[in-house]
Amino acid sequence: MAHFDNHGLSLSTASDVAAAHYRDGVALMLAAWPGAGEDLDAAIAADPDSALAHAARARLHAMHAQLVEARARIAVAQEKVTAAHSEREASHVDVLALAVNGKSQEALKAALAHADRWPRDTLILSLPIGAFGLFAFSGMVEHNQAKVDLCERHAAHFADDDWWFLTYRGWSLAENGEVARGRAMLERAIELRRQNANCAHALAHAMFEAGANHEAEALIAGWLPEYDRSGILHGHIAWHAALAALAALERGDADTALAIYDGTVRHSVSLGTPINIVSDAASLLWRLQAYGHAVPEGLWEDAADYARRVFPKPGHAFVDPHMALLEAATGDRAALGRRLTALDELVAKGAIGAGAIVPAIGRAALAFAEGDYAGCVHILEPMTVDFARIGGSNAQREVIEDTLLVALMRAGEVQKARALLDRRLHRRPSPRDTRWLTGLAA
Template sequence: MAHLDSHDLPLSTVSAKAAALYRDGVDMMLSAWPGAAEALDAAIAADPDFALAHAARARLHALRAEPREAEARIAVAAAKAAANGSTRENNHIAVLRLAIAGQSREALTEALAHADRWPRDRIILGLPLGAFGLFAFSGMIDHNQAKAALCARHQAAFPEDDWWFLTYHGWSLAENGEVSRGRAMLEHAIELRRENANGVHGLAHALFEGGAGESAGALIADWLPDYDRSGVLHGHLAWHAALAALERGDAASALVLYTDRVQPSVSLGMPINIVSDAASLLWRIQAYGHGVPDCLWQDAASYARRAFPKAGHAFVDPHMAMLEAATGDSAALGQRIATLDEMCASGTLSAGAVVPAICRAAMAFANENYSACARILEPLAAEAARIGGSNAQREIVEDMLLIALMRADETKKARVLLDRRLHRRPSPRDTRWRAELAS
């Protein structure tokens, strides 16, 4: 009898034990739960010729920013599948190989085609989804809509009680403006599988989109103690709790969360999360008028330089620029901007001119040249979505513009922007700022 994955897709393995371990490992990987690596390694030990187990291990290496290990493992997977894998398994591995090799445009095209044939192949359907998925990092301005549309396209392939699909469909809807519907799906996903860090993460975003910062903070405070610090989203979920604290004006609690759970020396998360969380949270705290110890800036900048030594990542570069601007490393920031300008000119930066523009704005803001910062960001504010990430992560760019307008005495423009934000998403912080401008 053929062994199946958790969604009834055949697996080319002769070992029932390997198949069971694979199912467990994939579920843990897709829920960002600790133990996935151990389960997949055990599946490979039970059947060294099990191609998809090698492929899932490669995907996990890629998620943990271990490119050499990912490339080596996906090559093994391809060789195993060529010998004994099905058409689906060979195609699955080919798509992952493109993604791991950094061929994002080709990977997106092939992932969408694969999903049309095998929509319940969750690892491949998941590649375009999420804040750091292939849609988000495509340079598209409407990637939120694309994610919601992809989920709608394949909704019929999943049962109503599928925790994984509910997680990503709900999150995609919430990011795309259907907050109530998305929140309900995410809450149901967590009811079905509490050991689902991605579900809690998606729900935190839905609560942010609905202006329910207090509820987001309470959710994370209740759930995070049961999530081991080795969990890849532990530090990032604490970042969400810190944002909720800042929403209510409690910068001290936000800074405690940062030092205890978010900063590079304590977080075991993905480097892209560690760098962006550190830069954006410290920047917010300082921009909102609170003190940030210099050592925290320096430690974050030092880690970021090691993690991302080269410019060219549309989401990472603006955060690197914040760290370089805040620590006064004008030489590094100037070189980053020059490199990004060259990439824009050559057409090799998919997100385009908005990336170096945000970097220039960060430099102007740090130098207290608020009028210049506003002049840079105003015409490109609507383009910020091209850098990828989530709405909550990208709000730092709009915050920079708003605070620059207020400090440059551009009161009328600041009011217009605040009114638009409050209409889109109620926020205690924005309400306070609007009252200050009205007085």
């Protein structure tokens, strides 16, 4: 009996049980829903020679930042590929091996080539897209447009009711400025499969882009209780609710944001991945302080201690700016100095695709924390086009633009601050930006 995956691509297994568990495990993984590991383990138990099941398990380990396990498992997958496997399956394993082993540029090139031949191979098509995908971490400025282009190129291969493709096409569109169109796709996707954390997350992003903070809070409040805390995105989706709270009321609801942080986002309670825990903590606490709210005693140090443990070495274009925020906020000039020296060397070697913007953000953060707002502006203002190079989402990177904006206001650069606020308000409505613009006009 022939077996197929969720999108009709053949699977080289003789086991009905293995095929069923593989389909379920991949669907759960693509939805960021708990249980994927158990299904993929069951697929491997039913057919230990299933190369794709081993490869999918490796990908899941990598998503959970379990790199030792991921690399061991993808090596097994490569060993299991035989002449009995199709060309598509062999390529599938090869692409995942590049990604799991950290060969990002090669993985991106291979994933795009694979998708051109087998566009319905969703596990491979998923690699370039998303806030932490291969496009986002490629160092390119226009990675939002690249994600849209990829989705549009292959849209004809997916049905109008494909919950996974609607999720990532909608999110890509919303991040790239087509907010209403993208949001409509996301709302359709979550109707089709409510147990889809990637879609709830993407919909929170679309609402952020629309300035719909109250809707984002309502969405998360109504949906998050259905998502087990073990879900990889649980703490990060709660972070979106904290961002929405900061945009509320006259000056922002800092108490609600801090309560969310304390109960769901901080490392001692979150079961998310280190990259999300560190970036969410650094950017939320930095925003609180920049917006004029007090950060309770000990929170900065607690976040910084955790961050040092999980990211002991510099070299990641998205992580290092957030580490720099923590080091600047805690006044650890020595640690930040060592980081900047190392980053300068890596940039000079071409080892960081994002380039000079990464250490520049660290220097700007230090200037801002020490009250040198003119110095912060001097560093960041000429590099605004490069902010996107560090990867992540618009919502995550906004902390850098906020730092520049607040620095402009505190440095007395009223005209420049108003121009930046005008551009932001043209892009999306924001009660906070409106308040700031009104204050500058006064």
